[in-house]
Amino acid sequence: MHRLLLPLAILPALVLCACGSVRSSHYETVQVTGEPATPGKVLYLRISGGTPDAVLLESADQWSPVVAELDYGQEMRIIGKSSGDFLHVRTVILGFAEEGWVWRPTVSVLNPADHPVDADRWQQEGVNRGEYAMTPSGTRIDGFTPLPEEPDPEAVRAGMERYLEKVDAFEGGRARVMGDSTKLQQRYRTFGKTGGLSGD
Amino acid sequence: MKTNFANVWMTRLMIAGLFCTLLGCSLLNKAIDTVSALEDAKVADNLEPSEEYYLGRGVSAVILDTYKPIEIKTPKQELQVTYLNDMAGYIERASKDVTRSAVKLGDHTNRSYDEQEHVRNLALFKGIQIGILDTEDIAAHGTPGGFLWLSYGAIHLCNNEDELAALVAHEMSHILLDHGMANYRSAYKSQIMTSTLSETWFSGDGAVANFGRLCTTYAEDAFKGYNPGQEFEADNWGARALAASGYAPDAMVAVLKRVEAFEKDHDVDPKDYLAHHPPIGERIKTVQAVIKDNNLKANPKSQTAEAVTARNKRFEEAFK
Numbered sequence: 258m259h260r261l262l263l264p265l266a267i268l269p270a271l272v273l274c275a276c277g278s279v280r281s282s283h284y285e286t287v288q289v290t291g292e293p294a295t296p297g298k299v300l301y302l303r304i305s306g307g308t309p310d311a312v313l314l315e316s317a318d319q320w321s322p323v324v325a326e327l328d329y330g331q332e333m334r335i336i337g338k339s340s341g342d343f344l345h346v347r348t349v350i351l352g353f354a355e356e357g358w359v360w361r362p363t364v365s366v367l368n369p370a371d372h373p374v375d376a377d378r379w380q381q382e383g384v385n386r387g388e389y390a391m392t393p394s395g396t397r398i399d400g401f402t403p404l405p406e407e408p409d410p411e412a413v414r415a416g417m418e419r420y421l422e423k424v425d426a427f428e429g430g431r432a433r434v435m436g437d438s439t440k441l442q443q444r445y446r447t448f449g450k451t452g453g454l455s456g457d
Numbered sequence: 458m459k460t461n462f463a464n465v466w467m468t469r470l471m472i473a474g475l476f477c478t479l480l481g482c483s484l485l486n487k488a489i490d491t492v493s494a495l496e497d498a499k500v501a502d503n504l505e506p507s508e509e510y511y512l513g514r515g516v517s518a519v520i521l522d523t524y525k526p527i528e529i530k531t532p533k534q535e536l537q538v539t540y541l542n543d544m545a546g547y548i549e550r551a552s553k554d555v556t557r558s559a560v561k562l563g564d565h566t567n568r569s570y571d572e573q574e575h576v577r578n579l580a581l582f583k584g585i586q587i588g589i590l591d592t593e594d595i596a597a598h599g600t601p602g603g604f605l606w607l608s609y610g611a612i613h614l615c616n617n618e619d620e621l622a623a624l625v626a627h628e629m630s631h632i633l634l635d636h637g638m639a640n641y642r643s644a645y646k647s648q649i650m651t652s653t654l655s656e657t658w659f660s661g662d663g664a665v666a667n668f669g670r671l672c673t674t675y676a677e678d679a680f681k682g683y684n685p686g687q688e689f690e691a692d693n694w695g696a697r698a699l700a701a702s703g704y705a706p707d708a709m710v711a712v713l714k715r716v717e718a719f720e721k722d723h724d725v726d727p728k729d730y731l732a733h734h735p736p737i738g739e740r741i742k743t744v745q746a747v748i749k750d751n752n753l754k755a756n757p758k759s760q761t762a763e764a765v766t767a768r769n770k771r772f773e774e775a776f777k
Binding site: 414416417419420421441442444445446447448449451452453454455456 | 514517518521525526527528529543544546547550551584586588618702703704756758759761763764765767768771
């Protein structure tokens with residue numbers, strides 16, 4: 258029977274080693290901004306319900322099991338310290354209090370109900386600190402500024418086209434893509450040479 | 458004897474089981490590697506060059522919603538645009554090898570030599586095109602497709618051509634290292650994974666919404682600045698590109714010091730305009746270390762009085 262013991266003993270170890278060798282995925286980090294985690298603060302979901310990030314998670318991890326799906330404008334209250342980009346919150350779903358974690362960029366102190374139409378016209382963390390926005394109901398919200406009036410997109414695009422066409426014209430029309438024209442290459446060489454940067 | 462016979466077969470079964478388990482794990486490894494590769498963005502690197510170019514135009518349009526480009530009407534403006542575009546083209550050409558070695562720059566960019574070359578070619582579908590934003594605000598943004606937007610404010614921050622070249626090289630590296638797209642991929646990984654890239658962004662009912670979202674998100678990131686790891690990489694690449702182009706790599710330090718001085722003089726909190734940038738002092742020290750550790754030096758010919766005078770003259774003709 259001792260001949261059986263060796264394989265039996267090493268099998269679990271080998272299986273664990275083999276599975277442990279599965280490389281964990283490498284994810285690039287992304288800096289995110291969002292609400293500071295002050296306990297007691299009331300926040301609202303600012304993204305559409307049904308989207309992947311509109312969820313309450315069991316733990317502060319993007320792969321955590323989902324406790325519940327959240328609706329646009331869902332009210333929640335911060336109940337503890339944040340963890341990374343996640344906030345620990347409590348909310349009420351179908352009359353039941355639920356606790357979990359939400360991804361910080363998905364929530365805002367702005368109540369969408371206060372801004373049914375113009376929600377997109379407010380920016381968080383104004384350019385200059387100390388700026389604030391007023392809601393239609395007269396509530397002052399610090400750290401927000403109204404966005405400037407939207408320029409006409411068609412005019413903006415036309416301006417860009419005019420600009421790029423001129424740049425193209427200066428550079429010989431850029432008839433070729435994926436590789437500069439001989440004329441352009443010559444100009445780049447001349448630039449380096451006249452500036453004393455390159456010898457050839 | 459019976460017992461021995463049973464033992465032999467039991468042992469063989471165990472070995473066969475072990476073999477199957479290891480094979481299974483190996484296949485699982487393979488499958489996970491494949492998924493990781495997709496998630497890590499080989500997906501977005503598979504943009505068609507023209508798609509990346511038009512994405513860049515879309516992002517540029519969002520940037521130009523905030524800052525207007527100059528109208529090129531006067532000979533002086535023509536000179537400025539030509540000068541900047543020739544400079545960018547020259548730096549890009551001279552620093553090809555720097556781009557190829559970008560995998561070594563930092564922790565953020567993680568591509569093989571060939572992958573980096575592929576991304577570079579994508580980004581430069583029509584070469585680098587510099588646009589000037591008609592504002593004294595300090596703004597410098599690189600977008601996919603090779604578009605680089607510099608404000609008069611940013612240009613006037615520079616005291617000479619070498620410093621302007623440092624600014625251009627820094628922004629150019631964000632384009633060549635595909636930083637913006639890397640951020641977008643991470644932020645919207647789940648959506649990207651649900652279908653092919655083209656289906657997600659460039660066709661179907663949601664095309665306009667998705668493409669618009671992509672452009673807007675990308676531009677928002679550009680306004681906030683890239684994340685600290687990417688900024689360090691861009692400074693690193695920029696210093697190397699300057700040396701490869703013949704400029705003094707110390708120009709990168711000089712331009713960072715000008716930003717530092719500007720922040721002090723104007724009592725500006727960097728978080729107000731570059732939410733994600735690392736502290737400027739830290740960047741200066743890091744670039745100095747990069748220059749020293751890699752023994753980066755200017756082309757000696759570029760440091761002669763004649764060469765410096767020639768560069769200063771054309772810089773002043775364009776922007777003073």
